[in-house]
Amino acid sequence: GHHVSSQRIRFQRRNRPCRYDIDRFTPNFLSIFESLMPSEEEIAKQKQLLTSLSRLINTEWPNSKLYLYGSCANSFGFSNSDIDLCLSIDDKEMSKVDIILKLADILQAGNLQNIQPLTRARVPIVKLMDPETGLSCDICVNNLLAVVNTKLLRDYAQIDRRLRQLAFIVKHWAKIRCVNETYQGTLSSYAYVIMCIHLLQLRRILPCLQEMEATYYVKVDENNCAYFDQVEKLNNYGAHNRDTISRLLWAFFHYWAYEHDYTRDVISIRTGRIISKERKDWTRRVGNDRHLICIEDPFEISHDLGRVVDKFTIKILREEFERAANILQFDPNPSITLFEPY
Ligand code: GTP
Ligand code: MG
Structure with missing residues (x-):
């Protein structure tokens, strides 16, 4: 029947070898x-x-x-991106909203422009524009986990240059194809970078820093954040693997189109492995968390970065992964076709 034959096709694609001439496109991707x-x-x-x-x-x-946190500090930021700042302040008298409002007053007095306190957002922030530099930024309060996960991403990027190349191109693709909008049910840039780290861990181009002896340790709220951060000692780690950016891009999209088991698997850069949904109790919908694509946050381990994805957007995402995988496999100009607007 139909079911069997479509499974057979998927199975064949799981083992599909990469096109032989993929490396021709490396200069274009670079x-x-x-x-x-x-x-x-x-x-x-x-x-x-x-x-x-x-x-x-x-x-x-x-x-x-x-x-500084987010893309301008994690080394995955594009030119002209907004700046994310986090104010750390220990003031037991004031609520977060009070701090945001007072911060807006301080900024006003300091001649910054377009100041907007957004106190009712999920993460309350103040937006502003600095007339000296022309830069826009968002300031949040006491969001130290984001500062720590920013450092983890930056540290991974220093181990092998291919991580930065891969994540830039994946982010660029996701923005152009409109699958980088969490409020519309697709994935954050942060989630895409973690997906790239996971792929490079599977290919032994990156180690798993959280499984190594910890040289950096902080406790944020109830989360223990510990990992090996002396990454300058690891800059030969992936040298045995000569995969180019083109081959890794192919592998990334092939993995998410044909190899990842969406019904069973959770990707986890914390452990450097795939872990099972069952073990995390992520097998069914709980509240608004649907767990249709499971990406474990490296520090907040009960947090699935794929929780925003619903039964409609999972289809969109998987179709986009398949489109990209097929372009990289067959298209005569993959470095152009891949980035055609949606
Ligand atoms: P662009 O602005 O798209 O270039 O990327 P970005 O790196 O700024 O990514 P994003 O806006 O997705 O996230 C900004 C930062 O917020 C990330 O680097 C993380 O530190 C943090 N962050 C984003 N989403 C989450 C999340 O779901 N959980 C946690 N713990 N941190 C997050
Ligand atoms: Mg950002």
């Missing part, structure tokens, strides 16, 4: 990567803004500290 990278000048401006905002906020709250 030049796309380079065109997305922020310039030195832009990075300097981001640092300048961090310094001037820290100074301004510290005069009012001497015990506070401002951190």
